[in-house]
Amino acid sequence: MSMIAAFYGGKSILITGATGFMGKVLMEKLFRTSPDLKVIYILVRTKAGQTTQQRVFQILNSKLFEKVKEVCPNVHEKIRAIYADLNQNDFAISKEDMQELLSCTNIIFHCAATVRFDDPLRHAVQLNVTATQQLLLMASQMPKLEAFIHISTAFSNCNLKHIDEVIYPCPVEPKKIIDSMEWLDDAIIDEITPKLIGDRPNTYTYTKALGEMVVQQESGNLNIAIIRPSIVGATWQEPFPGWVDNLNGPSGLIIAAGKGFLRSIRATPMAVADLIPVDTVVNLTLAVGWYTAVHRPKSTLIYHCTSGNFNPCNWGKMGFQVLATFEKVPFERAFRRPNADFTTNTITSQYWNAVSHRAPAIIYDFYLRLTGRKPRMTKLMNRLLRTVSMLEYFVNRSWEWSTYNTEMLMSELSPEDQRVFNFDVRQLNWLEYIENYVLGIKKYLLKEDMAGIPEAKQHLRRLRNIHYLFNTALFLIAWRLLIARSQMARNVWFFIVSFCYKFLSYFRASSTLKV
Numbered sequence: 108m109s110m111i112a113a114f115y116g117g118k119s120i121l122i123t124g125a126t127g128f129m130g131k132v133l134m135e136k137l138f139r140t141s142p143d144l145k146v147i148y149i150l151v152r153t154k155a156g157q158t159t160q161q162r163v164f165q166i167l168n169s170k171l172f173e174k175v176k177e178v179c180p181n182v183h184e185k186i187r188a189i190y191a192d193l194n195q196n197d198f199a200i201s202k203e204d205m206q207e208l209l210s211c212t213n214i215i216f217h218c219a220a221t222v223r224f225d226d227p228l229r230h231a232v233q234l235n236v237t238a239t240q241q242l243l244l245m246a247s248q249m250p251k252l253e254a255f256i257h258i259s260t261a262f263s264n265c266n267l268k269h270i271d272e273v274i275y276p277c278p279v280e281p282k283k284i285i286d287s288m289e290w291l292d293d294a295i296i297d298e299i300t301p302k303l304i305g306d307r308p309n310t311y312t313y314t315k316a317l318g319e320m321v322v323q324q325e326s327g328n329l330n331i332a333i334i335r336p337s338i339v340g341a342t343w344q345e346p347f348p349g350w351v352d353n354l355n356g357p358s359g360l361i362i363a364a365g366k367g368f369l370r371s372i373r374a375t376p377m378a379v380a381d382l383i384p385v386d387t388v389v390n391l392t393l394a395v396g397w398y399t400a401v402h403r404p405k406s407t408l409i410y411h412c413t414s415g416n417f418n419p420c421n422w423g424k425m426g427f428q429v430l431a432t433f434e435k436v437p438f439e440r441a442f443r444r445p446n447a448d449f450t451t452n453t454i455t456s457q458y459w460n461a462v463s464h465r466a467p468a469i470i471y472d473f474y475l476r477l478t479g480r481k482p483r484m485t486k487l488m489n490r491l492l493r494t495v496s497m498l499e500y501f502v503n504r505s506w507e508w509s510t511y512n513t514e515m516l517m518s519e520l521s522p523e524d525q526r527v528f529n530f531d532v533r534q535l536n537w538l539e540y541i542e543n544y545v546l547g548i549k550k551y552l553l554k555e556d557m558a559g560i561p562e563a564k565q566h567l568r569r570l571r572n573i574h575y576l577f578n579t580a581l582f583l584i585a586w587r588l589l590i591a592r593s594q595m596a597r598n599v600w601f602f603i604v605s606f607c608y609k610f611l612s613y614f615r616a617s618s619t620l621k622v
């Protein structure tokens with residue numbers, strides 16, 4: 108019997124960010140392994156015209172939850188969606204709901220965050236820092252609370268090369284930042300943002316670091332742990348391989364590459380691609396929840412959930428395997444044939460951006476105009492290149508994260524728990540994982556049917572022929588122009604033609620002699 112699964116039995120669990128990528132997988136695993144848990148409270152806002160109930164209904168009826176319904180048929184009754192907006196005071200939770208949360212919650216998993224790299228500082232602080240502070244305040248009023256698990260990121264200190272399982276202070280106190288957001292206007296905040304984030308690449312990593320400081324400062328008597336995952340990718344094993352539902356991290360770039368929009372990137376092939384499957388993160392999170400509640404460590408423990416020091420894979424290998432998978436299972440209606448050029452040089456990268464990305468987009472838009480349609484490719488390409496430029500920071504560096512706490516926890520688990528809540532990435536086969544990841548993107552993100560693969564392959568063959576034809580025509584035009592303008596080119600041309608003529612004459616003469 109799994110001790111961790113048994114621990115969550117009968118518990119009331121509060122999850123923030125349950126509608127997000129990681130939150131959904133966390134809920135799924137909890138219901139599947141501990142169907143006798145009492146209730147999962149989730150803080151949900153309304154979005155895209157959907158009520159909180161409609162959002163929950165949609166999640167529970169998704170493919171991800173198919174297995175859960177077999178093990179826990181009354182899952183609808185065990186999930187309690189509470190309307191909340193983490194940007195508002197007291198999260199805009201009603202008095203009755205707040206009372207219930209305060210008196211019943213046993214465990215909190217705080218996953219909600221803004222993960223956008225370009226969020227204005229004010230918004231990122233509100234969600235990643237102030238909301239964390241408010242949640243801690245709520246937690247301190249929960250008499251039955253056993254553990255508070257805060258999800259941060261391994262990149263909260265990406266300005267360092269080696270990162271230990273400690274909280275590194277930021278130069279300006281989080282409280283001062285929170286206060287200043289109240290009275291500074293947006294223009295001033297935008298102006299001081301680069302100075303505040305310092306050598307971090309974006310407001311996301313900076314505010315996640317501030318969030319950790321808040322956790323440390325406001326922890327009081329709470330039993331707290333922090334988990335720092337690296338780049339979270341599709342599921343490895345559970346509930347099935349390759350599940351993914353958003354474009355964050357590598358997923359969006361894999362789509363862009365598979366559809367032939369992205370053909371080169373400024374990336375260091377030997378840099379470590381510290382990807383971690385989402386089910387691995389969730390297994391560690393649940394194990395940490397159990398350990399923190401049961402063993403009550405004296406201080407706040409930080410767990411790095413990374414793959415680099417256990418089972419490293421680099422971007423070169425990853426890119427190669429992604430391309431190999433496109434050969435087997437191509438995406439439908441590609442713009443160009445998928446290709447990968449890695450360059451570490453900024454000038455070469457700009458050259459490829461012009462030749463491989465912008466020029467085809469301009470040509471295609473010209474074609475759309477000629478055929479009376481609205482041009483859209485240049486706009487799309489500009490957005491893609493902006494996205495790529497924001498992700499480049501992470502594919503040109505390697506980091507080392509120490510993992511003593513994660514290894515300690517692994518050794519504390521019973522063999523059964525190590526199996527059910529497996530977070531040992533040494534067992535991960537990267538080639539298989541990446542293949543499943545690409546397949547998952549095709550099925551769950553692009554919603555493409557496997558039956559369309561022969562047609563997709565045929566389409567790629569047509570694109571290859573168009574490519575050859577286009578290149579040949581371009582070469583002939585360039586050559587013709589050169590011959591018209593340069594004596595040397597004419598001499599070379601004359602030499603080639605006469606050489607071919609002599610060779611043919613010799614060939615014809617020798618074959619006549621043989622007869």
Ligand SMILES: CCCCCCCCCCCCCCCCCCCCCCCCCCCC(=O)SCCNC(=O)CCNC(=O)[C@H](O)C(C)(C)COP(=O)(O)OP(=O)(O)OC[C@H]1O[C@@H](n2cnc3c(N)ncnc32)[C@H](O)[C@@H]1OP(=O)(O)O
Nearest residue numbers: 223224260355356357359360364372374422426447494501
């Ligand atoms: C290095 C090898 C690559 C080689 C490539 C060469 C050729 C390809 C060969 C195949 C190789 C493929 C190999 C894998 C590629 C690996 C690269 C991986 C990079 C990963 C780096 C991740 C670092 C993460 C570190 C921190 C981890 C965390 O803690 S948090 C989670 C990470 N957070 C994010 O990822 C959020 C990032 N996103 C944003 O901040 C925003 O979306 C944006 C600023 C990028 C864009 O914002 P915008 O306002 O423009 O609009 P938005 O509405 O959000 O989206 C606009 C359109 O862009 C699409 N989109 C969104 N995200 C991505 C994305 N990650 N990649 C691509 N496209 C994306 C979105 O759908 C929109 O599309 P349209 O609706 O069609 O306009």
Ligand SMILES: NC(=O)C1=CN([C@@H]2O[C@H](COP(=O)(O)OP(=O)(O)OC[C@H]3O[C@@H](n4cnc5c(N)ncnc54)[C@H](OP(=O)(O)O)[C@@H]3O)[C@@H](O)[C@H]2O)C=CC1
Nearest residue numbers: 124125126127128129192193194218219220260336338339
């Ligand atoms: N994905 C990754 O690569 C990594 C993620 N992490 C961390 O993991 C955690 C989860 O990330 P992930 O699941 O990928 O992120 P998602 O963007 O998928 O999910 C974010 C969640 O936060 C919720 N949220 C955002 N704003 C509000 C708000 N104002 N009120 C209520 N809820 C809100 C979202 O709700 P809604 O659906 O309504 O928008 C959503 O449920 C985050 O803390 C992130 O920093 C760490 C490392 C890597």
